Amino acid sequence: MRIITLSILITLWLLPINANYAQEVDITITVETLEGSKEKIIKEEKDALKKEVESINERLEENEINQAEADKLKREAAEKHALNIENRIAIIDNKIALLERNGEETIVHIGENKVIVDVFDDGDFVSVSFNKEKKFDKRTSSRLVVAFGLNNLITEGESFNDTEIKIGGSRFFELGWAWKTRVFKDSNWLRIKYGFSFSWDGLKPIDNQYYVDIGEETVLMVHPQNLDKAKLRVDKLIFPVHFEFGSSKKKEYTNYFRYSTYKQFKAGIGGFAGFKMSSRQKLKYSEEGSKKKEKIKASYNTNNVMYGLSGYIGWGCTALYVRYEINPLFKNNPVDQHNISMGLRFDM
Numbered sequence: 001m002r003i004i005t006l007s008i009l010i011t012l013w014l015l016p017i018n019a020n021y022a023q024e025v026d027i028t029i030t031v032e033t034l035e036g037s038k039e040k041i042i043k044e045e046k047d048a049l050k051k052e053v054e055s056i057n058e059r060l061e062e063n064e065i066n067q068a069e070a071d072k073l074k075r076e077a078a079e080k081h082a083l084n085i086e087n088r089i090a091i092i093d094n095k096i097a098l099l100e101r102n103g104e105e106t107i108v109h110i111g112e113n114k115v116i117v118d119v120f121d122d123g124d125f126v127s128v129s130f131n132k133e134k135k136f137d138k139r140t141s142s143r144l145v146v147a148f149g150l151n152n153l154i155t156e157g158e159s160f161n162d163t164e165i166k167i168g169g170s171r172f173f174e175l176g177w178a179w180k181t182r183v184f185k186d187s188n189w190l191r192i193k194y195g196f197s198f199s200w201d202g203l204k205p206i207d208n209q210y211y212v213d214i215g216e217e218t219v220l221m222v223h224p225q226n227l228d229k230a231k232l233r234v235d236k237l238i239f240p241v242h243f244e245f246g247s248s249k250k251k252e253y254t255n256y257f258r259y260s261t262y263k264q265f266k267a268g269i270g271g272f273a274g275f276k277m278s279s280r281q282k283l284k285y286s287e288e289g290s291k292k293k294e295k296i297k298a299s300y301n302t303n304n305v306m307y308g309l310s311g312y313i314g315w316g317c318t319a320l321y322v323r324y325e326i327n328p329l330f331k332n333n334p335v336d337q338h339n340i341s342m343g344l345r346f347d348m
Helices: 002-017 031-061 067-102
Strands: 026-028 105-110 113-120 125-130 140-155 171-184 187-203 209-213 218-222 227-246 249-252 257-260 265-287 290-297 305-315 318-325 337-347
Touching: 031 067, 140 187, 140 318, 171 227, 171 337, 187 265, 187 337, 209 227, 209 265, 227 305, 265 318, 305 337
Parallel strands: none
Antiparallel strands: 026 105, 105 113, 113 125, 140 171, 140 337, 171 187, 187 227, 209 218, 227 265, 249 257, 265 290, 265 305, 305 318, 318 337
16 A cells, blocks of 8 residues: 555655656655565566576577586676675565665655655655645544444344344445544544535345335335346445544654554544435336336435434454434334445555
């Protein structure tokens, strides 16, 4: 993740100014990037050796050299590239040792322009500042949030086993952005996490049923055709807030420090509020030998506003995640049904 992000950032920075600056570029990269460059070095030297051997074979075929001379040249070429690999990897190892001793930092100098790429907080997120000094204490960080898993309904007065929703077939996907702020000045055991997310919650009924709006209520009915698929999807924009707690490590560098929760236990508990963006139902079935597909965009009497509880528990950037809506999914149904989502959450 860090290597890919770093490569993209450097490429984007180089493109607009490439024509204006012919100066040599000085790039110092992170430990992970240097580790990844070892395989590239080995491949480069192997490719170079292959070309030399091919050239030697061509000279042999054209009788410029004899077999003994060709074998000798091949041995020398193999020894040379083996030493090249050994020496170049030794240089990389020395750079890694230097970075580990002095802190993880990437500085790209391009003429008068300077990009500083920091690795901070969880150790798996890259922030960028242009011509800007590091902040001594950075209490707030931000990152992409992705969550996905299974979706279902909890019906008032019924057990979870009696649900009319396909447990394995109903899913949710959440994509958002979250900020995390350290609550206490000199401790990182408690953080507040807040942001926004787009959520796509799908529900697939069982027994060839589909959702029907009959006025003020939305009910399940058996479809007259044999359904291949029936799914109600509600798209939402939600604003979650969690109190996150867990262990962390304080990393001190020359002129700044950061708290890192990389590969550490964490747990968050809180809630969310939001509103519905749209709702639609998708039906697939066969009729008189031909495939039919319907996409029906309607309100289905789903609530326009939702609120509830949510929480997660995990390790590093991965966590088990639960989100429960306190208000019912449908407005006027005689029996309340509450949406619940359970799955994995990734703070990238």
